[in-house]
Amino acid sequence: MPFYETQNIQIYNTLSGKKEVFKPIEPGYVGMYVCGPTVYSNVHLGNVRTFMSFDMVFRYLKHLGYKVRYVRNITDAGHLENDADVGEDKITKKARLEQIEPMEVVQRYTVDFHNILNTFNFLPPSIEPTATGHIIEQIELIKSIIDNGYAYVVNGSVYFDVHKFNESYEYGILSKRKLEELIHNTRALDGQSDKKNPQDFALWKRAEPQHIMRWPSPWSDGFPGWHLECTAMSTKYLGDNFDIHGGGMDLKFPHHECEIAQSQASKNQSPVNYWMHANMLHLNGQRMSKSTGNTVNPAELLSGNNSFFSKAYAPSVIRFFNAQSSYRSVLDLTDDGLLASEKGFHRLMDAIHLLDELEAGDTSTFDVQKWRQLCYDAMNDDFNSPILIAHLFEASKQINQVKTGTATLTKTDIALLKTTMHDFTFDVLGLEDQVSSDSGTDKLSGAVELLIKLRQEARANKDFALSDKIRDELAAKGIQLKDGKDGTTFSVN
RNA sequence: GACAAGGUGGCUGAAUGGUUAAGGCUACGGAUUGCAAAUCCGUCAUUUAUGAGUUCGAAUCUCAUCCUUGUCUCCA
Numbered sequence: 001m002p003f004y005e006t007q008n009i010q011i012y013n014t015l016s017g018k019k020e021v022f023k024p025i026e027p028g029y030v031g032m033y034v035c036g037p038t039v040y041s042n043v044h045l046g047n048v049r050t051f052m053s054f055d056m057v058f059r060y061l062k063h064l065g066y067k068v069r070y071v072r073n074i075t076d077a078g079h080l081e082n083d084a085d086v087g088e089d090k091i092t093k094k095a096r097l098e099q100i101e102p103m104e105v106v107q108r109y110t111v112d113f114h115n116i117l118n119t120f121n122f123l124p125p126s127i128e129p130t131a132t133g134h135i136i137e138q139i140e141l142i143k144s145i146i147d148n149g150y151a152y153v154v155n156g157s158v159y160f161d162v163h164k165f166n167e168s169y170e171y172g173i174l175s176k177r178k179l180e181e182l183i184h185n186t187r188a189l190d191g192q193s194d195k196k197n198p199q200d201f202a203l204w205k206r207a208e209p210q211h212i213m214r215w216p217s218p219w220s221d222g223f224p225g226w227h228l229e230c231t232a233m234s235t236k237y238l239g240d241n242f243d244i245h246g247g248g249m250d251l252k253f254p255h256h257e258c259e260i261a262q263s264q265a266s267k268n269q270s271p272v273n274y275w276m277h278a279n280m281l282h283l284n285g286q287r288m289s290k291s292t293g294n295t296v297n298p299a300e301l302l303s304g305n306n307s308f309f310s311k312a313y314a315p316s317v318i319r320f321f322n323a324q325s326s327y328r329s330v331l332d333l334t335d336d337g338l339l340a341s342e343k344g345f346h347r348l349m350d351a352i353h354l355l356d357e358l359e360a361g362d363t364s365t366f367d368v369q370k371w372r373q374l375c376y377d378a379m380n381d382d383f384n385s386p387i388l389i390a391h392l393f394e395a396s397k398q399i400n401q402v403k404t405g406t407a408t409l410t411k412t413d414i415a416l417l418k419t420t421m422h423d424f425t426f427d428v429l430g431l432e433d434q435v436s437s438d439s440g441t442d443k444l445s446g447a448v449e450l451l452i453k454l455r456q457e458a459r460a461n462k463d464f465a466l467s468d469k470i471r472d473e474l475a476a477k478g479i480q481l482k483d484g485k486d487g488t489t490f491s492v493n
Numbered sequence: 494g495a496c497a498a499g500g501u502g503g504c505u506g507a508a509u510g511g512u513u514a515a516g517g518c519u520a521c522g523g524a525u526u527g528c529a530a531a532u533c534c535g536u537c538a539u540u541u542a543u544g545a546g547u548u549c550g551a552a553u554c555u556c557a558u559c560c561u562u563g564u565c566u567c568c569a
Contacts, residue, residue, distance in 0.1 A: 038569085050569075175497075178496090290568070321505095330562065344517045401533070403533095482530070489531090
């Protein structure tokens with residue numbers, strides 16, 4: 001029996017508003033799509049949080065033995081700035097301001113995006129398609145929507161007819177809005193829109209003469225609408241009906257709502273079985289916003305080069321901080337919170353290091369098998385990583401107790417504990433052991449061991465001035481000495 | 494304004510009807526130590542924004558009030 005069949009996953013489905021038992025369409029296989037970044041500027045930290053949460057989902061499903069095809073797109077065209085203006089695409093606008101080629105902007109920020117994600121130890125998705133690479137698929141999709149009568153052509157542009165669609169289907173099913181309310185609440189935009197109704201959205205926009213990014217189509221030289229690419233790419237690689245679609249909460253309406261409508265209008269079926277939405281990231285209690293200046297980007301957070309935080313934080317500390325809250329909760333990024341996470345993270349890592357030094361006993365005072373299943377139960381419950389971490393700390397406590405002699409574990413249990421701790425900490429949560437990954441560690445530890453020996457001699461001679469000097473100056477350089485019953489160890493912070 | 498999600502200790506953050514409301518950080522007391530740090534043991538929410546209701550029983554369900562956030566127009 002495959003391992004995943006022994007675990008019963010529940011996923012909170014935004015579409016139903018309930019936790020549901022996860023049952024993939026194809027046993028053993030999972031198709032997952034997550035809306036990727038628009039590469040017209042450095043990746044937003046909140047966006048990183050979303051991707052981090054789905055990286056954990058991806059990792060856990062893989063850990064359970066599922067074959068997962070994880071598709072995360074790159075939006076490099078077609079993100080409309082405003083339906084009512086001339087239709088200038090965001091990427092083009094930025095490019096003109098900087099006097100460089102659009103694809104140069106795309107290239108630069110795509111590289112930046114990948115660098116940031118690599119730093120945070122993300123697993124690469126199975127497929128990372130670009131919008132510009134799927135223009136033909138998008139044109140085909142528009143044709144089928146027109147053929148089915150749910151879109152109309154005006155002046156070379158194509159619009160989705162939301163009112164017509166709502167006669168046969170239900171527009172607003174995901175965000176729980178009613179079309180009538182939308183009509184009532186839509187403010188009248190200035191200007192001469194080609195749209196029949198303000199709720200309609202663009203599938204294809206005719207390009208103005210100065211618009212650089214453009215492709216030929218049956219309707220005009222132009223570019224695809226923003227919502228279209230995700231439908232085209234997700235269904236191309238995962239099928240017309242697939243398992244999981246994720247993204248940030250802010251994309252629920254209109255983006256994901258439009259994806260559902262596009263799939264129903266072209267293929268007559270709802271595309272996704274489980275909709276998952278990651279909640280927002282705040283900074284010091286308030287939303288991040290470029291206009292108010294309450295924002296920090298990933299590079300600034302990692303380097304410490306910002307006005308919000310007292311120091312630079314390691315990528316794994318930030319990952320750990322994120323995993324300590326549920327992906328469905330708003331997470332508030334603060335210096336105090338990060339400092340607390342940093343301490344907790346080091347505590348967990350220290351316990352994992354201790355696993356190699358434990359001496360086995362004849363009996364176990366801790367039920368490792370039962371504890372292990374509790375870890376799985378936590379993750380099975382809508383990927384509840386905070387509970388998982390609580391269990392990892394319980395194990396840390398047990399490890400420290402075995403070390404100090406107030407608890408015992410058999411050889412078998414130590415091995416199982418070690419495997420499980422490694423599985424969850426490194427494989428599922430994606431944390432990295434900063435010390436061991438640091439090259440030159442062997443030379444460093446050799447030098448520190450020598451200092452520890454000198455300090456022991458000084459202490460034996462009651463030369464505490466010297467022994468404290470060694471200890472304090474090492475501490476000032478970030479190397480902490482730890483005196484235990486069996487001698488002194490150290491850790492690098 | 495409409496719709497949606499929330500409001501849990503000094504901070505952070507779990508728990509959706511059932512005995513003493515996880516875990517981390519901080520703080521305090523003890524063990525250990527030459528002194529610290531680390532580690533271990535112990536203590537820290539009669540109470541879940543406020544008020545009312547349903548129930549044998551509510552953080553959890555209902556209603557009202559206050560507040561925060563998201564979406565509705567570019568904003569991750």
